[in-house]
Amino acid sequence: MAKSSAQLVYEQLKKKIIDFEIYPGTRITESEIAEDFQVSRTPVRAALQRLETEGQITIMPKQGCFVRSVDIESISQYYDVRITLEATAVELACDHMSDEDIDALQEEWNRENLENEIDMEEIKVREEAFHIAIAIGSGNNILANYLRDINNHIRILRRLGFPDRQAVIETCDEHSSICQLIREHNKTQARRAMTKHIRKSQELARSVTLSQLQQAIKRHQVVG
Amino acid sequence: MAKSSAQLVYEQLKKKIIDFEIYPGTRITESEIAEDFQVSRTPVRAALQRLETEGQITIMPKQGCFVRSVDIESISQYYDVRITLEATAVELACDHMSDEDIDALQEEWNRENLENEIDMEEIKVREEAFHIAIAIGSGNNILANYLRDINNHIRILRRLGFPDRQAVIETCDEHSSICQLIREHNKTQARRAMTKHIRKSQELARSVTLSQLQQAIKRHQVVG
DNA sequence: GCTCTTCAGCTTGTAAACAACACTTACTGT
DNA sequence: ACAGTAAGTGTTGTTTACAAGCTGAAGAGC
Known part of the structure; x- marks a missing residue:
């Protein structure tokens, strides 16, 4: 069509x-x-x-x-909502996600498989996809849709984050741990790990001031 | 304009x-x-x-x-998301809501003040307003907006619920208790009370079958 | 020199006509 | 009798032209 x-x-x-x-x-x-x-x-x-x-x-x-211009305050609020929803999503995923799906996701974030990846843009896209995959795995499509909407609003900062190599490795390990906890149906720990994982991004977002943001946008435009 | x-x-x-x-x-x-x-x-x-x-x-x-026709399954999913968000909202409200706002809200749901109210439609509108008021009281506008969106989708069932006098009194008491807990900054209990309160509606929603729903719609049309 | 008014220009808002496409129905060929 | 096709009808999709309203600048009046 x-x-x-x-x-x-x-x-x-x-x-x-x-x-x-x-x-x-x-x-x-x-x-x-x-x-x-x-x-x-x-x-x-x-x-x-x-x-x-x-x-x-x-x-x-x-x-x-x-x-619409970037509103730092509301971005932090989006993060608060995101944390709430994803914490619930990962809990539900412990019950509803199939073993195959979890294994595939975990394998994708195996540290060794990513060691050679250097394209930061690619990493960021896949990072977002990881969280959506879990949201879908929760079995609650409505929840997944709301998270997609949230992503549309915070992607600005997400893409402007400046991860170094170390941050990427940390992300890998955290994603892998979360998968492991889902596989073990350990809801409490999975929720805790996911919350902590996202809160790190939120902290980064909070530390970005408006002027920094504008500079970063310019840099991004030159690069892109 | x-x-x-x-x-x-x-x-x-x-x-x-x-x-x-x-x-x-x-x-x-x-x-x-x-x-x-x-x-x-x-x-x-x-x-x-x-x-x-x-x-x-x-x-x-x-x-x-x-x-769009009513999809029972997705309505239950909306309720799950709603519970998550409102539980967080009421926690935040414990920190951010002013005493005057809480008192006003609690007074509105004082059982005596409502004893004479008989208009069920009015009650339902105010019931929804109560939850939005707390969402606004959370200080997170994004969260409040998402809850508004959820309300747009579940209002169908909300309005079709058939509360008897007893249910109305229960709602009053629950709302009043929640206000009290917010005033005491008792986050844990407030979250618990709110979750339980909404879950009751969800149970009602789950028990409604499609055929019941269609009959109720017809009835509603005749009455309206 | 200052203020108020008027007007020109750009913008979105609305209307009406036309195009493109999907479904239905009737017809034609076998 | 049946299948395939083609025309017809009704719908949304798009274009174009026009209406209504906001903004800012130029000019008149004081």
């Missing part, structure tokens, strides 16, 4: 926003985007409205659309 | 769906709604797209829109 123009505009625009190709706070107009994508304003409007309900942009009536 | 047609259509359409004036599963067309509201298809489309991203309806490309 061929995707509709509106769908295409939505996806590419969202990608641009997430990748900072469009700077947070920037004013964008329907005509401008329509020009870029070589379509009329209608599918653009549909895409923008969807992005607004998802919280990526703000539409000011008769004035224009603005890419 | 005068509301836009799209906004008006959105609000009224949403109300109709929630109130079962439009039966779940019904196929609706843009032209039909446009006719009803005496506007063109454009604002109707905007409203429908928004309702879709919010999960109230499903748009099948080139075929039509369908009011």
Whole structure:
């Protein structure tokens, strides 16, 4: 099935926003985007409205659309919600996840298998996928969807984190431990490990100031 | 500021769906709604797209829109997420909620004050407001927003619950107790009480079968 | 020089016509 | 009688044109 123009505009625009190709706070107009994508304003409007309900942009009536800027405070709040949900998710996963799925996930985060990986972007994508995999493993699709939504909002900081080699190895070990605990159906410890694991990222997020963030965005734009 | 047609259509359409004036599963067309509201298809489309991203309806490309039918399984999952989030919310409220706000809330659910209330619809609205008030009291707006979204999806069952007088009194007492625990900053007990309180609703929800649900909807339509 | 008004321009909001596609139905060939 | 096909109908998807409203600058009045 061929995707509709509106769908295409939505996806590419969202990608641009997430990748900072469009700077947070920037004013964008329907005509401008329509020009870029070589379509009329209608599918653009549909895409923008969807992005607004998802919280990526703000539409000011008769004035224009603005890419929602990064709000440090709300990001920390997203992390609090995320911790709550993922702690529950990993508990449920202890009951519902099949052994094969756990083994596959654990193998993926075996330290040896990752030793050679050097692409940090790839690591970050897979890190997010790990958490979603557990959320799906919980058997609660609603929960998984909410976590996906949260990821859309905190991905900004997630991608701007500057992990060194040591941090990557730590992540591997923590992921592996969590898998092990799920396999042992050890709910209490699994919850504790997951909470601690995410709280580390939250601490990093808290330490990032707005000015640091803006510099990092610029760097990211140059690199990308 | 005068509301836009799209906004008006959105609000009224949403109300109709929630109130079962439009039966779940019904196929609706843009032209039909446009006719009803005496506007063109454009604002109707905007409203429908928004309702879709919010999960109230499903748009099948080139075929039509369908009011999302009630899925018992996913409602139970929504309840699981709700329990997790509200348990955290009430804990946070123990730290962040002002004494005045707690007192006001507790007074509102004083058993004596409600003894005379007989309008069940009113009770249900206030019941929902109680939980949102605590979510707001948590100081985490993101969390409150997610709970609002969850309420949009489980309100169907919430409104169909058939509380007798006894159930209303129980609810009063439970709400009052929860307020008391928040006031005492007793996080552990507050979490426990809230979890138990919501789980009762979930049990009710689980016991409702699809056929019961459909009958209840019909009854609701006749009454409304 | 200062303030208020007016107007031009850009923006989103809405309407109406047209295009593309899916489902249904009737027809045709075998 | 049946299968395949083609036309017809109804739906969403897209385009274009127009309406309504906000913003800022230029100009009139004091």
